[in-house]
Amino acid sequence: MLQAKNITYSIGSKIILNQVDIKTQAGELLVIAGPNGAGKSTLLKVLSERTKLKTGCVTLNEKDVMLYSPNELAKTRAVLSQSFSTGLLFQVEEIIMMGRYPHFNEYPNQIDLDIVKEIIKELDIEHLASRAYVTLSGGEQQRVQLGRVLAQIWKETNHTGGTKYLFLDEPVSSLDLYHQQTVLQTASRLAQSGYCVIAVLHDLNLISQYATHVLLMHQGNVEAYGSAEHVFTKERIKHVYGLDVHLIQDPVSEQLLIVPDSSLFKTNQIINKSHDNSNTIINRTVESI
Amino acid sequence: MKISSKQRIILITLFLLLIVFILLSAGNGALYISPSQVFSIILHKAGLNGIASFDEGQYNVFWVIRFPRVILGLLIGAALALSGAALQGLFRNPLADPTLIGISAGASLSTVLMIVFLSTLSATPYFKYVEGIVGYYTLNIITFIGACVTSLIVFRLSRSNGKTNVTNMLLAGIAINALCGALTGLITYYATDAELRNITFWSLGSLGGASWNTIITILPFVLIPIVFLPRLSKSLNALSLGEREASYLGISIDRLKVQIIVLSTMAVGSSVAVAGIIGFVGLVVPHVLRMMGGSNQRYILIGSSLAGALLLTGSDLIARVLVAPAELPIGIITALIGTPVFIWILLKHKKESQFI
Numbered sequence: 001m002l003q004a005k006n007i008t009y010s011i012g013s014k015i016i017l018n019q020v021d022i023k024t025q026a027g028e029l030l031v032i033a034g035p036n037g038a039g040k041s042t043l044l045k046v047l048s049e050r051t052k053l054k055t056g057c058v059t060l061n062e063k064d065v066m067l068y069s070p071n072e073l074a075k076t077r078a079v080l081s082q083s084f085s086t087g088l089l090f091q092v093e094e095i096i097m098m099g100r101y102p103h104f105n106e107y108p109n110q111i112d113l114d115i116v117k118e119i120i121k122e123l124d125i126e127h128l129a130s131r132a133y134v135t136l137s138g139g140e141q142q143r144v145q146l147g148r149v150l151a152q153i154w155k156e157t158n159h160t161g162g163t164k165y166l167f168l169d170e171p172v173s174s175l176d177l178y179h180q181q182t183v184l185q186t187a188s189r190l191a192q193s194g195y196c197v198i199a200v201l202h203d204l205n206l207i208s209q210y211a212t213h214v215l216l217m218h219q220g221n222v223e224a225y226g227s228a229e230h231v232f233t234k235e236r237i238k239h240v241y242g243l244d245v246h247l248i249q250d251p252v253s254e255q256l257l258i259v260p261d262s263s264l265f266k267t268n269q270i271i272n273k274s275h276d277n278s279n280t281i282i283n284r285t286v287e288s289i
Numbered sequence: 290m291k292i293s294s295k296q297r298i299i300l301i302t303l304f305l306l307l308i309v310f311i312l313l314s315a316g317n318g319a320l321y322i323s324p325s326q327v328f329s330i331i332l333h334k335a336g337l338n339g340i341a342s343f344d345e346g347q348y349n350v351f352w353v354i355r356f357p358r359v360i361l362g363l364l365i366g367a368a369l370a371l372s373g374a375a376l377q378g379l380f381r382n383p384l385a386d387p388t389l390i391g392i393s394a395g396a397s398l399s400t401v402l403m404i405v406f407l408s409t410l411s412a413t414p415y416f417k418y419v420e421g422i423v424g425y426y427t428l429n430i431i432t433f434i435g436a437c438v439t440s441l442i443v444f445r446l447s448r449s450n451g452k453t454n455v456t457n458m459l460l461a462g463i464a465i466n467a468l469c470g471a472l473t474g475l476i477t478y479y480a481t482d483a484e485l486r487n488i489t490f491w492s493l494g495s496l497g498g499a500s501w502n503t504i505i506t507i508l509p510f511v512l513i514p515i516v517f518l519p520r521l522s523k524s525l526n527a528l529s530l531g532e533r534e535a536s537y538l539g540i541s542i543d544r545l546k547v548q549i550i551v552l553s554t555m556a557v558g559s560s561v562a563v564a565g566i567i568g569f570v571g572l573v574v575p576h577v578l579r580m581m582g583g584s585n586q587r588y589i590l591i592g593s594s595l596a597g598a599l600l601l602t603g604s605d606l607i608a609r610v611l612v613a614p615a616e617l618p619i620g621i622i623t624a625l626i627g628t629p630v631f632i633w634i635l636l637k638h639k640k641e642s643q644f645i
Contacts, residue, residue, distance in 0.1 A: 048537070074539025085531055089584035091293075101527055102539040106520075132583075148530075152538065 001025040002047065002165060002196060007056035009046055016042045018220045019055070024198060024213065026163040029191040031207045032200045033231075034217035035241050040200045041082070041169060043217065047198065048079045048167045061162035074102035077165035078152035080145060082173065092128045092136070092144050096120065099151030115154045119147045123186065138174045146171065146183060153195070166190060168199035172206065184210045204232060204258040216240060229256055296588040299581055303595040307363075310599055314359050314606040319614040320350050327351065358499035361507075362605045363598040365496070365560040366570060368511045370597025372553035373571025374578075374589050375518050378525040379549045380455055383579075386572040387557040389462045390550065391439035394469035396561040397492065399435025401473050403428050404487050405480045426506065429498075429562040436558035439465055444550055453546045455532075493618030494567035496605050503563050510559035514552040515594055521548060522586035529584060567620045569627045570597050580634050600627065 004022040008015065017039050024030045032040045045051065047058055050066050050073070058065045060076055068076065078099070088095065096119060100112040120129050123143055128136065133144060153164040168187060172180040180203075188210050191197045201207050207214055208228035216223040216231050218240045224231045237245050237258065244261040292300070312324045322330075325341040330351050332338065369387070376385045387393060443465050447458035477488060524545045527535040536542050557571070578592040604622040611617060 069539075070536070070541055071539040074537065079537045081531070081533060081537075085529065088529055089579060090526075090529075091583070094583075094585065095530075098527055098530065098538065101523055106523070 001062065001163065002058070002060055002198070003062075004047060004058045005056050007046060007058065008054040009042060009051065010054055016220055017046065020220075020222055022047070022215065022222075024196055026194050026196050027191055028212045029188055029197045029199065029210060030213045030215060031211035032198065032215050032217060033202075033204070033207055034223070037219075038217040038240075039220045040217050044079075044167055044169055044198065044200055048077055048165075060165060071102050074152065076153070076162070077167060078149040079167040080149045080169060080171055082169045088133050090133050092125070092131055092133055092147075093120070095133050095144050096147045096151050099148040099154075102152065111156060115151055115156070119150050119154065122150070123147050124182070139176060139179050142171070142174055143179065143183065146186070150190075155194075163194070163196050166195055166197045168197065170200050170202065172201070172203070180206065204237075205255075208232060208256040208258065232256065232258055292585065292588050293583070296582040296585060296592075299578070300588065300592055300595065303592060303599060307595055307599045307602065310602045310606065311359055311363070314362070314602050315351065315355050317606060318350075318355060318609050320347065322347050322351055322355075354499075357501050357504055358496050358605065359602060360504055361499040361563065362496050362601045364504070364507060364511045365564050365567065366597040366599070366601025367515055367594040368556035368560045368597070369567060369570040370574035370593040370600070371514060371518055371590060372556045373597075374575035374586075374593040375514075375521070375525070375549050375553055376571075377575055378528065378586055378589070379546060380459065381529060382459075383576060384572070387553060388466070388568075388571075389459065390553075391443045391462050391465040391469065392436045392554055392557045393561060393566055394466045394473075395439025396432045396436040396558065397566065398439075398469040398473050398476075400428065400432045400491055400565075401476050401480075401488055402435075403431050404491070405476050405484050426503075429503075429506075432562040433558045436561055437554055439469060440550065440554045440558075452543055455546075490618060491565040492620075494565040494620035494623075495616075495618055496564055496601075497616065498563055507559040507563055510555045514556040518549070518552055519587055519590040521545060522590055525549075525586040525590075526584075529586075565620070567601070567623055569620075569623045570600055573627050573631050574600060577631060577634050580637075 002022070002024050004020060007017055007020045009017040020039075020043060022030075022043075032043055034040050046053065050068070060068070060073075065073070093116060096116050097108060097112065100108055100115065103109075104112055120126055123146065125140070125143055125147065128140060128144065133141065136144065149166065153166060155164065166187070171187070172183055175183060184206060187197050187199065191212065199211075201211075211228055213226065214228050214231040215225050216236070223240055224236060232247070234245060234247055237243060246259045246261055248257045248259060249255070250257050312327055315327050316322045316324055322343070323341065326343045326347060329341045329343055330348055332340075333348075334352065373386045376387060376389065377383055379385070380389070443458060443461045444453070446461035446465075447453050447455075449457075477485065480488060524535070524540045527538045527540050528542070528545065530538075532542055560567070574596045575589055575593050578589050578596060582588055582592070600623060601619070604619050604626055607626070608617045608619045608622045
């Protein structure tokens with residue numbers, strides 16, 4: 001179980017996270033949602049790294065994160081960052097093997113080699129396995145990085161230790177429609193097989209499709225927590241994102257769909273905004289005179 | 290990470306080439322000694338009977354002058370290329386080399402100081418006392434200290450809150466280089482013609498000072514990095530993913546930085562101290578290897594030791610043979626051989642190199 005109690009994190013005097021509480025466990029796919037600047041990425045960082053907090057603490061499997069050794073932590077959780085190097089002169093297999101680094105000293109063991117093979121199969125990237133990483137497209141590179149991260153916490157057959165945690169920071173940001181689905185399918189399958197997956201996602205429809213739990217952040221606070229249907233109400237989305245939406249149910253999958261009301265947006269907000277802007281410009285000009 | 294079969298072939302080829310060049314370099318020069326005679330002399334020294342006969346002149350030239358020189362070339366070539374590779378890995382920047390963190394600048398400054406003020410200094414009783422202990426090696430020791438002090442200053446300047454910031458380190462390196470350069474220039478301005486000639490030759494590098502004593506002196510400083518830097522290859526591979534990614538993989542980035550800076554300074558500082566500034570090796574050798582066989586740091590680090598030793602042994606051979614019985618400064622040769630090879634590989638691998 002991952003538990004964060006009353007965490008407050010600030011940079012200088014600016015409070016980025018304010019008394020946030022989180023509890024999530026094996027089998028769950030928790031999505032952290034919210035507008036830009038709400039503190040999502042910071043929250044992910046605080047949960048996944050050993051960070052000095054103003055108040056509160058984070059525990060993984062009932063043990064304070066600060067008490068983990070770097071290697072022990074690396075075997076317990078893996079993090080897929082938003083951006084990664086693109087110019088690595090390594091083969092795809094070599095990149096995925098890097099995920100096994102915390103598990104061996106100088107040379108990989110047989111089990112490490114087997115796990116890399118399993119992951120290549122799991123992610124359906126056999127055709128890329130012996131290619132040079134630099135020659136891959138952005139989406140392919142992102143899937144290879146996901147493979148590396150999975151290798152880090154892949155459960156060995158006779159695994160007896162505690163829950164393993166996978167943190168994903170906007171894992172589908174550079175993927176096409178098809179690969180967005182495959183990556184989130186993989187994440188969802190991992191959660192079902194006993195991992196705890198914590199992801200930051202922007203697309204509310206993908207969230208409602210895959211998240212078992214949603215944590216909606218707003219200005220450093222937890223705005224709402226629960227299932228997607230519970231969290232995403234018209235009023236709340238208007239309050240947090242400042243946007244009117246329609247909520248409809250997909251007639252085939254019965255999934256909740258969140259559709260921005262573009263007509264409203266065009267007629268009111270743009271005009272309002274440009275109006276505001278011209279006002280501030282005028283004000284500024286007046287001030288400067 | 291395992292070394293791929295292609296990388297293994299490159300390493301084995303380098304090793305075999307190195308053996309060939311050691312024999313060639315030991316045999317050629319003002320006095321010719323055949324490879325079988327080289328073997329016989331070494332066997333004779335070990336108390337065994339050789340296969341070929343040799344005269345005492347050959348024995349002395351080989352054992353007193355040439356063999357120590359070849360070994361010194363191996364050690365310094367390996368040290369320079371290896372530290373270049375490690376620093377490029379640490380800074381994740383293909384332009385990084387030992388000059389960048391102030392090692393060469395500090396060594397130059399202290400050496401030029403010594404050359405110019407030697408006559409004044411040697412009159413003081415304290416200096417006489419020091420010279421009595423270290424004797425002939427005073428200049429080398431001062432150079433080594435200069436190299437260590439500047440890289441230590443650069444390292445200190447780049448640390449804040451107990452963490453080393455790589456960008457700050459680059460900037461601090463540039464600042465210290467500029468300062469040392471200005472001071473070196475100032476001292477050079479006051480140097481006499483004879484001192485100027487000494488300074489120029491030192492800055493072009495030479496293996497002329499080789500003796501068994503120099504080798505024993507620098508051996509630990511070069512061997513320790515050769516043994517320990519490749520052990521950091523896993524961490525350096527992870528670091529190529531980015532500092533944050535590497536720390537997610539459980540690597541203590543800050544410890545890694547300290548280890549690499551200390552080991553590189555040891556290797557380069559001691560090399561510069563005995564052979565002057567031999568440019569180009571540390572910058573280019575790792576590049577060439579990367580373009581030929583990829584970025585796996587275990588391969589890059591081991592390969593750099595071999596290829597650096599090869600480049601310097603070959604260059605020294607040419608430096609001695611070309612204008613025999615005189616010799617050219619070795620730094621000129623490394624640049625003259627290295628540059629065309631580098632450009633050739635650059636053109637051949639244009640596609641890969643744009644990603645580096």
